[in-house]
Amino acid sequence: MTGSPAAFTRVLNGRSIDVASIPAVPHAPFADALLAAVADGQRVASCFGARAGTRAGASAGARAGADDPVELFAVLADDARSELHVGRTRVESGVFPSLTPRCPQVHLFEREIHEQFGLLPEGHPWLKPVRFQRPFGRPRGDAAPPEIGVADFYRVEGEEVHEVAVGPVHAGVIEPGHFRFQCHGEQVLHLEISLGYQHRGVERALAGGPDKRTVHYAETLAGDATVSHATACCQVLEALARVQKPARAQSLRGVALELERLANHVGDLGALANDVGFLPTAAYCGRIRGAFLNMTASLCGSRFGRGLVRPGGVGFDAEPARVAELLASLDAEEKDTANAVNLLWEASSVMARFEGTGTLPASVCRELGIVGPVARASGLDRDARHDQPCGIFRFAHVPVATCDSGDVFARAYVRWLEIQRSITFVREQLRALPQGPIRSAMRPLEGNRLAVAVVESWRGEVCHVAITDPTGRIDRYKVCDPSFHNWAGLAYALRNQEISDFPLCNKSFNLSYCGHDL
């Protein structure tokens, strides 16, 4: 298939286009083009509603009200050609035909559109709340949002069937979410995941920006993926302001992103070891994760990379002495990590728990639009650094790591492969940092434009989309964390598994609750 799907407009990762260049077509051609693209192998990276109010020529400063018409936007990722395509359609009379029955990967996007804008996707198999929030545009004193956790969910009836409820407050130090297992003895027939406990209203608050909180909202969308989300947000702002980043900044952003991947992957392998009671690797990886966090802190003072990625470039430079120290730390931790992790593959007790547990078939990954190491562990070679290269990844390629069994072992092994490749990448970048400045001056954002940024965080693809009003203020900001795609994958992977393997499966996905809830 050449060119954009009919009625869709091409945009590149980290670039912006005139909103007017995306024709607002009726729903039928929009749906047909989307379905044909997905059948052809493209993915839905984002799909969301936006009120047409301020962009339809209303006076500057007018905020879209609850009664303005709603447009649907879809961002398709054509990974084979490294292109993104944006389409839009206007929804009349508050109802549109659901695409979920023919395209399951939009199931949660449609539920979200229903919750955020009150539109009805007719024919959606199960409209449940997503975040238990009030619709956008309602005044603050208006009716209360729906009660959290109260929804109709898939149940299994039977004398020997029982339900196990977990959360929102979990046993360990971890974010809140509710899991409801339908069980027969130890076997899980179905897992229902109900989230929204971390909903902070960030998308609502980002509209009207950029302002002094914008980059902080981006950094805390998912605090353990600070660099990933901050990078996506800054790329969107830079695209809208037509600002080029200096080469040194691009390289340092890449280093920061990969250090974040290293810390989290090492932490995850330790946590997986802990969940199967294999304490040596759990203990060593717990410490080594801290060592990688300290490398990020060496760059910017914050273990999570707060303050490092800023619009126009990066907030901190790395002088030769610092770079030398980082390289020395990298060498030391590379040895210690290999020493700790390789014990896992040799321990039959570990492998007996990991292998064959929580299998997610490749076909389901494709159907649900799964991203990140979870998808790669099921054999799909999707990685935004490779498929939609932006920034330093246009010049430095990190080989895509895949495994094909789709079980907990595969998700652990893909992380180990990525750890090795990220160490190589960081070393290469630090040894050859380009000379020059680290930050370009920002300019005001251009009006009536749409920008997309896709970043491969350690969990998977982060997708930020922003649309500006005629004055250059942000009219709509849409965040799609990889967890938004992947929670459904966890629910699927638990089917016919033993309930005692849930912590292990959950950890092997390691999804973000707050990244989903926003």
Next chain:
Amino acid sequence: MFDILRARWQQGHRTMPFPKGAPPAMPDRFRGRPTIDRGKCPDGCRACADACPTDAIRLGETAAIDLGRCLFCTDCVEACPEGALTYSGDYRLAARGREDLVVAEGAELPLARALDDKLRRLFGRSLKLRQVSAGGCNGCESDLNVLNTVGWDLGRFGVQFVASPRHADGLLITGPVTRNMQLALRKTWDAVPEPKIVIAVGACAISGGPYIGHEEASDGAAAAVPVDLFIPGCPPHPLTVLDGLLRLLGRIEGDHARRPGRAGP
């Protein structure tokens, strides 16, 4: 088995001596206590206060920084044309009262005093905490988990995170307390037997953090439960959290480590 033993030998003993020995070295760019030198301020300049994302800087007759709102970011330092704002490497930030965190220029932050004698006898050598993540970003939670790793080893102080509020002596709360977590937090608090304490960790739990003023959140834990210890940061460094916990238990007083169970000077 031999491989496992060899790995143990290579990884070595990593638990830090702190508080009996020096604390671990912090990165040179670490942002600890911020201070403002009003003498450097041009007349009428409000650049820092205007740049602060959470309005943590109060400029009146005297200047003050509200550490409970502070995100420990770089916006004020970047905005100041005269270099009047600096971050020290001081990781000691925990305080017992909310107002203690509003530190005027030149003043000392009143660091957390220990619990009273009765509570110290109960909790001084064994403090079980139930962690409630009430809408934060998982930054605080991640660095709290670090306290259980071998370098920090929180367990050696008798402090442990437990799986049920019924096993707990108190709550450790992170996040601004979203509307969607209010009931869960309330139920968890009610289920902790008396006497109980609450520790608020991070800017969100103290003041709402980046979400101050959001209708979806509550501007911090104090809106729901009485708080006994506030540990600022975004997220606070594990050393800041550990220092705060140990001061609460009377294991650190002033600059000195104390033996457990000792009351008074």
